[in-house]
Amino acid sequence: MTLHLAVALDGAGWHPAAWRESPADVFSARHWAGLVAEAEQGLLDFVTIEDALGLQSTLPDAPDDRNDQVRGRFDAVLLAARLAPLTSRIGLVPTATTTHTEPFHVAIGIATLDHVSQGRAGWRPQISPRASEARHFGRREFPPLDLVLNRPGGVDLSGDPHVRDLFAEAADAVEVARRLWDSWEDDAEIRDLATGRFIDRDKLHYADFAGRFFSVKGPSITPRPPQGQPVVTALAHARLPYEFAASSADIVYVTPHSAEQARDIVEEIRGLSAELKIFADLVVFLGEDAARRKARLDELDGAELVSDAAIFTGTVRELADLLLEWRRAGIQGFRLRPGALPYDLAQIARGLTVELRERGVFRHEYEAATLRGLLGLPRPASRYADLS
Numbered sequence: 001m002t003l004h005l006a007v008a009l010d011g012a013g014w015h016p017a018a019w020r021e022s023p024a025d026v027f028s029a030r031h032w033a034g035l036v037a038e039a040e041q042g043l044l045d046f047v048t049i050e051d052a053l054g055l056q057s058t059l060p061d062a063p064d065d066r067n068d069q070v071r072g073r074f075d076a077v078l079l080a081a082r083l084a085p086l087t088s089r090i091g092l093v094p095t096a097t098t099t100h101t102e103p104f105h106v107a108i109g110i111a112t113l114d115h116v117s118q119g120r121a122g123w124r125p126q127i128s129p130r131a132s133e134a135r136h137f138g139r140r141e142f143p144p145l146d147l148v149l150n151r152p153g154g155v156d157l158s159g160d161p162h163v164r165d166l167f168a169e170a171a172d173a174v175e176v177a178r179r180l181w182d183s184w185e186d187d188a189e190i191r192d193l194a195t196g197r198f199i200d201r202d203k204l205h206y207a208d209f210a211g212r213f214f215s216v217k218g219p220s221i222t223p224r225p226p227q228g229q230p231v232v233t234a235l236a237h238a239r240l241p242y243e244f245a246a247s248s249a250d251i252v253y254v255t256p257h258s259a260e261q262a263r264d265i266v267e268e269i270r271g272l273s274a275e276l277k278i279f280a281d282l283v284v285f286l287g288e289d290a291a292r293r294k295a296r297l298d299e300l301d302g303a304e305l306v307s308d309a310a311i312f313t314g315t316v317r318e319l320a321d322l323l324l325e326w327r328r329a330g331i332q333g334f335r336l337r338p339g340a341l342p343y344d345l346a347q348i349a350r351g352l353t354v355e356l357r358e359r360g361v362f363r364h365e366y367e368a369a370t371l372r373g374l375l376g377l378p379r380p381a382s383r384y385a386d387l388s
Contacts, residue, residue: 003323003361004333004375005353007039007345010050012290014283016069017301018340026070026303029082035345036083039090041350043363045201045370045374046091048124048335053097053133061130061145068182077109084117091371093122093233098173099166100128100137104216104283107177119370122231125174127166167244172247174232176216179207181229182382183219205384227372228379237308245274250377253281259329266330277375280331281309285339286316286347309337316351320359
């Protein structure tokens, strides 16, 4: 059985000093096109593209004054649409926040990406809890995140009312998007020259969503995506985001730091959903000199790298051993975060995949033309199809 493998792309890599090791122009289409081409050459399932509503910062809820780390990003959905025509098989999963954004706009953006990629789009919905980000929009006032972090419970924000509301809003946003993706039946566009009818109006449907945060009539302005429903993914560290992923996503990215912890997380998530695919995130520095490279980057940054995900440093053979150990604990796939780009991505695409293929657990070619097909997810029918 194929081990599912994805990479998370972010600027110059996941180490904040990575741009100093390989100073690529992170604000060029050429840079991103090269990264995604490398990942596709390695036959990876998909790439994710990071995004946020504020500049990267070392502070929890404010810009910092550092000028030695990458600051700024492209819009992930627009970037994915730019990369789609340059690729043919790999999935493209941009991040788009559910806070301060309208789900109608996000839904048509992801639907458009699915059309231009011919069925390879996904979406990583993400909440934006920071007061500094809310001030960019001026519609709502949020408590400073550092105050939220200092409340009882600490870093696990699941019990905080503010954060719970943001996840409830995110769940509603995904529901709105899913209804809008279904609002055109597959054969609503008929383009009948003889009768002069472009669409069958009876096969367009109102979403009619009314909730705490949104009221969306629909239908979408974009025809139904080729996949029917683009793949929805979510990053989760604790019970509340696990619940969000179980109710709203097709894939959840979790962050265990050992096989034992992975087994416990899988058991907890399986108590919420039997269908949700479980991927584990790992930050990876690969090669015989991986430890030296990471140490040099730590020195340049002035601090040892810390991450929500486990940090792996070693050879592709050692990484393959770890992935298969965690797979036995119930993990179905992995989203690897290259420490430095493009070096660690090339190690994944050209080295790790070969190692896994030799062990009989990775593909020799793409088996499907759509992302849902690669992941073994069925193409769902429109929920409104029986109403026409």
